Amino acid sequence: SYELTQPPSVSVAPGETATITCGGRNIGDKLVNWYQKRPGQAPLLVIYDESDRPSGIPERFSGSIFENAATLTIARAEAGDEADYYCQVWHRGRDDLDVIFGGGTKLSVL
Protein backbone atom coordinates (compact mmCIF):
# COMPACT_ATOMS: atom_id res chain seq x y z
CA SER A 1 0.00 0.00 0.00
CA TYR A 2 1.02 3.61 -0.45
CA GLU A 3 1.42 6.06 2.43
CA LEU A 4 1.82 9.82 2.77
CA THR A 5 3.62 11.30 5.76
CA GLN A 6 2.97 14.78 7.11
CA PRO A 7 4.27 16.49 10.27
CA PRO A 8 1.50 16.62 12.90
CA SER A 9 1.89 20.33 13.47
CA VAL A 10 3.56 23.44 12.10
CA SER A 11 3.69 26.88 13.70
CA VAL A 12 4.28 30.20 11.98
CA ALA A 13 4.25 33.82 13.06
CA PRO A 14 1.77 36.13 11.34
CA GLY A 15 3.25 37.55 8.18
CA GLU A 16 5.86 34.81 7.90
CA THR A 17 5.98 31.85 5.51
CA ALA A 18 4.59 28.46 6.50
CA THR A 19 5.88 25.29 4.88
CA ILE A 20 4.06 21.96 5.18
CA THR A 21 5.66 18.84 3.77
CA CYS A 22 4.19 15.60 2.48
CA GLY A 23 6.48 12.62 1.95
CA GLY A 24 5.84 9.48 -0.02
CA ARG A 25 7.65 6.88 -2.09
CA ASN A 26 8.42 8.29 -5.55
CA ILE A 27 6.00 11.14 -4.87
CA GLY A 28 7.62 13.06 -7.71
CA ASP A 29 5.87 10.65 -10.07
CA LYS A 30 2.46 11.66 -8.72
CA LEU A 31 0.25 14.74 -8.87
CA VAL A 32 -0.26 16.00 -5.31
CA ASN A 33 -3.31 17.87 -4.11
CA TRP A 34 -3.76 19.89 -0.91
CA TYR A 35 -6.87 20.61 1.17
CA GLN A 36 -7.56 23.04 3.98
CA LYS A 37 -9.91 21.77 6.70
CA ARG A 38 -11.29 24.07 9.37
CA PRO A 39 -13.38 22.59 12.23
CA GLY A 40 -17.02 22.31 11.27
CA GLN A 41 -16.38 23.26 7.66
CA ALA A 42 -16.09 21.32 4.45
CA PRO A 43 -12.56 20.66 3.21
CA LEU A 44 -11.39 23.20 0.65
CA LEU A 45 -9.12 22.35 -2.27
CA VAL A 46 -6.25 24.86 -2.20
CA ILE A 47 -3.74 23.26 -4.60
CA TYR A 48 -4.29 20.63 -7.27
CA ASP A 49 -1.95 18.85 -9.66
CA GLU A 50 1.07 19.80 -7.54
CA SER A 51 1.02 23.55 -8.11
CA ASP A 52 -2.26 24.78 -9.61
CA ARG A 53 -4.60 26.99 -7.61
CA PRO A 54 -8.38 26.77 -7.93
CA SER A 55 -10.24 29.96 -8.62
CA GLY A 56 -10.56 32.06 -5.47
CA ILE A 57 -7.50 30.68 -3.68
CA PRO A 58 -5.03 33.47 -2.87
CA GLU A 59 -1.66 33.53 -4.61
CA ARG A 60 -0.11 33.23 -1.14
CA PHE A 61 -0.78 29.49 -1.44
CA SER A 62 1.64 27.55 -3.61
CA GLY A 63 2.69 23.95 -4.12
CA SER A 64 5.87 22.25 -5.27
CA ILE A 65 7.75 18.95 -5.22
CA PHE A 66 11.41 18.48 -4.46
CA GLU A 67 13.09 15.10 -4.23
CA ASN A 68 10.77 12.84 -2.24
CA ALA A 69 8.50 15.44 -0.69
CA ALA A 70 5.69 17.68 -1.81
CA THR A 71 5.43 21.07 -0.15
CA LEU A 72 2.57 23.44 0.51
CA THR A 73 3.84 26.96 1.10
CA ILE A 74 1.70 29.69 2.60
CA ALA A 75 3.30 33.11 2.30
CA ARG A 76 2.44 36.02 4.61
CA ALA A 77 0.50 33.77 6.94
CA GLU A 78 -2.72 35.13 8.43
CA ALA A 79 -4.79 34.09 11.43
CA GLY A 80 -7.45 32.86 9.01
CA ASP A 81 -4.99 30.28 7.63
CA GLU A 82 -5.14 28.32 10.88
CA ALA A 83 -6.51 24.92 9.90
CA ASP A 84 -5.58 21.32 9.24
CA TYR A 85 -3.95 20.74 5.87
CA TYR A 86 -4.02 17.40 4.06
CA CYS A 87 -2.07 16.22 1.05
CA GLN A 88 -3.60 13.64 -1.29
CA VAL A 89 -2.58 11.50 -4.26
CA TRP A 90 -3.96 8.59 -6.15
CA HIS A 91 -2.04 5.37 -6.55
CA ARG A 92 -2.55 2.44 -8.90
CA GLY A 93 -1.53 -0.79 -7.27
CA ARG A 94 -1.21 -4.14 -8.93
CA ASP A 95 -4.91 -4.91 -8.76
CA ASP A 96 -6.71 -1.68 -8.04
CA LEU A 97 -6.72 2.05 -7.63
CA ASP A 98 -6.54 3.84 -4.28
CA VAL A 99 -6.86 7.45 -3.19
CA ILE A 100 -4.63 8.30 -0.26
CA PHE A 101 -4.62 11.22 2.15
CA GLY A 102 -1.78 12.19 4.40
CA GLY A 103 -2.43 12.24 8.13
CA GLY A 104 -2.87 16.00 8.18
CA THR A 105 -0.86 18.90 9.60
CA LYS A 106 -2.29 21.37 12.06
CA LEU A 107 -1.11 24.87 11.18
CA SER A 108 -0.97 27.36 14.03
CA VAL A 109 -0.48 31.04 13.31
CA LEU A 110 0.83 32.68 16.47
Next chain:
Amino acid sequence: QVQLQESGPGLVKPSETLSLTCTVSDYSIKYQFYWAWIRQTPGKGLEWIGSVYRGGSTNYNPSLRSRVALSVDTSKNEFSMELRSVTAADTAIYHCARAAVTDKTYYFDSWGQGTLVSVSS
Protein backbone atom coordinates in the same frame (compact mmCIF):
# COMPACT_ATOMS: atom_id res chain seq x y z
CA GLN B 1 -21.30 26.82 -8.25
CA VAL B 2 -22.02 23.16 -7.49
CA GLN B 3 -23.41 22.40 -4.05
CA LEU B 4 -23.51 19.05 -2.32
CA GLN B 5 -25.61 18.07 0.69
CA GLU B 6 -25.42 14.81 2.60
CA SER B 7 -28.47 13.22 4.21
CA GLY B 8 -29.13 10.12 6.22
CA PRO B 9 -29.51 8.80 9.76
CA GLY B 10 -27.17 10.11 12.42
CA LEU B 11 -27.22 6.87 14.40
CA VAL B 12 -26.77 3.31 13.18
CA LYS B 13 -26.63 0.14 15.25
CA PRO B 14 -23.59 -2.16 15.09
CA SER B 15 -23.77 -4.82 12.35
CA GLU B 16 -26.41 -2.85 10.45
CA THR B 17 -26.07 -0.95 7.15
CA LEU B 18 -25.23 2.75 6.98
CA SER B 19 -27.01 4.45 4.06
CA LEU B 20 -26.32 8.02 2.97
CA THR B 21 -27.42 10.14 0.02
CA CYS B 22 -25.76 13.18 -1.51
CA THR B 23 -27.98 15.65 -3.34
CA VAL B 24 -26.18 17.74 -5.94
CA SER B 25 -27.42 21.23 -6.87
CA ASP B 26 -26.48 23.65 -9.62
CA TYR B 27 -24.66 20.96 -11.58
CA SER B 28 -25.85 17.84 -13.39
CA ILE B 29 -24.17 14.62 -12.31
CA LYS B 30 -24.58 13.48 -15.91
CA TYR B 31 -21.58 15.63 -16.78
CA GLN B 32 -18.00 14.49 -16.72
CA PHE B 33 -17.04 14.10 -13.09
CA TYR B 34 -16.86 11.29 -10.58
CA TRP B 35 -18.81 11.55 -7.32
CA ALA B 36 -17.15 10.46 -4.11
CA TRP B 37 -17.55 9.69 -0.42
CA ILE B 38 -14.84 10.58 2.08
CA ARG B 39 -14.97 10.30 5.85
CA GLN B 40 -13.16 11.79 8.81
CA THR B 41 -13.05 9.72 11.95
CA PRO B 42 -12.88 11.45 15.34
CA GLY B 43 -9.41 12.79 15.97
CA LYS B 44 -8.11 11.30 12.76
CA GLY B 45 -7.68 12.37 9.20
CA LEU B 46 -9.49 11.93 5.94
CA GLU B 47 -10.21 8.54 4.39
CA TRP B 48 -11.49 8.02 0.85
CA ILE B 49 -14.34 5.51 0.71
CA GLY B 50 -14.99 5.35 -3.00
CA SER B 51 -16.14 7.12 -6.15
CA VAL B 52 -18.88 6.50 -8.69
CA TYR B 53 -19.29 7.73 -12.26
CA ARG B 54 -22.53 8.74 -13.94
CA GLY B 55 -22.79 5.40 -15.72
CA GLY B 56 -22.37 3.51 -12.49
CA SER B 57 -18.71 2.48 -12.72
CA THR B 58 -16.99 2.60 -9.35
CA ASN B 59 -13.63 2.77 -7.56
CA TYR B 60 -13.47 1.64 -3.94
CA ASN B 61 -10.95 1.94 -1.13
CA PRO B 62 -9.41 -1.55 -1.04
CA SER B 63 -9.80 -1.69 2.74
CA LEU B 64 -13.56 -1.06 2.52
CA ARG B 65 -14.38 -2.72 -0.79
CA SER B 66 -16.00 -5.78 0.74
CA ARG B 67 -18.55 -3.68 2.68
CA VAL B 68 -19.36 -0.66 0.52
CA ALA B 69 -21.57 -0.02 -2.50
CA LEU B 70 -22.02 3.29 -4.33
CA SER B 71 -24.74 4.17 -6.82
CA VAL B 72 -26.05 7.13 -8.79
CA ASP B 73 -29.57 8.27 -9.61
CA THR B 74 -29.30 10.75 -12.47
CA SER B 75 -33.07 11.37 -12.48
CA LYS B 76 -32.80 12.78 -8.95
CA ASN B 77 -29.30 14.24 -9.43
CA GLU B 78 -28.04 12.39 -6.41
CA PHE B 79 -25.72 9.57 -5.49
CA SER B 80 -25.68 7.21 -2.55
CA MET B 81 -23.53 5.03 -0.36
CA GLU B 82 -24.21 1.87 1.60
CA LEU B 83 -21.72 0.58 4.17
CA ARG B 84 -22.60 -2.85 5.54
CA SER B 85 -21.80 -4.51 8.86
CA VAL B 86 -20.79 -1.29 10.59
CA THR B 87 -18.86 -1.16 13.85
CA ALA B 88 -17.89 1.64 16.20
CA ALA B 89 -14.83 2.20 14.02
CA ASP B 90 -17.16 3.48 11.29
CA THR B 91 -18.28 6.39 13.46
CA ALA B 92 -17.22 9.44 11.46
CA ILE B 93 -18.20 12.58 9.63
CA TYR B 94 -19.11 11.50 6.11
CA HIS B 95 -18.56 13.97 3.27
CA CYS B 96 -19.66 13.68 -0.32
CA ALA B 97 -17.54 15.39 -2.95
CA ARG B 98 -17.10 15.95 -6.66
CA ALA B 99 -13.98 14.33 -8.09
CA ALA B 100 -12.01 15.43 -11.12
CA VAL B 101 -10.52 12.26 -12.56
CA THR B 102 -8.31 11.63 -15.56
CA ASP B 103 -5.61 9.07 -16.27
CA LYS B 104 -3.19 11.43 -14.52
CA THR B 105 -5.10 13.26 -11.81
CA TYR B 106 -7.67 12.60 -9.12
CA TYR B 107 -8.79 15.41 -6.83
CA PHE B 108 -11.90 16.63 -5.05
CA ASP B 109 -12.89 20.17 -6.02
CA SER B 110 -16.21 20.57 -4.23
CA TRP B 111 -17.34 19.08 -0.94
CA GLY B 112 -20.46 18.81 1.17
CA GLN B 113 -20.44 20.06 4.76
CA GLY B 114 -20.52 16.49 6.04
CA THR B 115 -22.87 14.53 8.24
CA LEU B 116 -21.94 12.88 11.53
CA VAL B 117 -22.84 9.22 11.75
CA SER B 118 -22.44 7.42 15.05
CA VAL B 119 -22.45 3.64 15.37
CA SER B 120 -23.87 2.60 18.72
CA SER B 121 -26.47 0.30 20.18
